[in-house]
Amino acid sequence: MSHAVQIYEAFCQNLYSDAEAKSETDRREDYRPYLAYRPCxxxxxxxxxxxxIKNQSAxxxxxxxxxxxxxxNLFxxxxxxxxxxNSETRVSAKVVWREGNRIGLANERSVDPFANTKPFRSLRLPSATAAKFWIGNSCHVAPIENISMGGLCVRGLPDLPIGALLTVVLGKLEICNSAVRWKEGRRTGIRFQTKLNQQDLAQLCREQIVSSECVQFD
Known part of the structure; x- marks a missing residue:
């Protein structure tokens, strides 16, 4: 067991000891960390x-x-x-330990990590950055709302039929053979032919194409 895990479990135990009076079973359920492996x-x-998220509790x-x-150097x-x-849950927390590329967080309020009953979707990264969209020989610049490994949502593209092909230029990434998957008013869903990987998404974060300032939670 790593030193970081030991610290985290000790932290959970301290929370358990200081909790308000509850039944023994309820208190264990509140502070027991669950293995999650959840992108965030x-x-x-x-x-x-x-x-x-490697493990998580309330x-x-x-x-x-x-x-x-x-x-x-970051926290x-x-x-x-x-x-x-997800787009329903934003949690404020304090950094309680750091080790290598991992951090331990203590929530400022108790949150049920498995309360969302909606079907699972890939993590959507919020953005208000304009991207370039090459449609044939024409280049259109339009703001994107969010990005995932499999595609993005954009506002203000010309009216295109479902299945229309285009190339997306997003920061230093050029994503060829993308296709229109859905349309809703001025919003268009684009599907990438080849999914982005974690390093691609991390690069978009470093380039500040992804920003928490424009995220809207339900």
Whole structure:
């Protein structure tokens, strides 16, 4: 067992000891960490980092950041950050430990990590950055709303038929043979022929194409 895991379990035990009076069973359920392996975003000011929740409870989480080696340069102890894994739940938490590319977070309020009953979707990274869309020989610039490994949502493209092909230029990424998957008013869903990987999404975070300032939670 790593030192970080020992610290996290000790932290959970301290929370358990200090909890308000409950039945023994209820208290164990509140603070027991569950293995999650859930993609997420961690927001520190205006910067967003891609991460993976390795384990999680109602009162905290252990998150491994993608494409980072030393989180001590990014997060201070007792610093308040926010993390989210879907469009319904944004959690404010304090950094309680750091080790390598992992951080331990203590939630500022208790949150049921498995309360969302909607079907699972890939993590959507919020954005308000304009991207280039090549449709034939014409280049259109339009703001994107969110990005996932499999595609993105954009506003303001010309009216295109379902299945129309285009090339997306997003920061340093050029995504060829993308296709229109759905349309809703001025919004268009684009599907990538080849899914992005975690390093691609982490690069978009570093380039600040992804931003927590424009995210809207239901």
């Amino acid at each position: 975003c961690v927001s520190n000011g205006g910067q967003v980092y891609l991460g993976l 009162n905290g989480a252990m998150i491994e950041l993608v494409d980072q080696t030393n989180v001590s 201070a102890l007792d610093q308040t950050v926010a993390y989210f894994w």
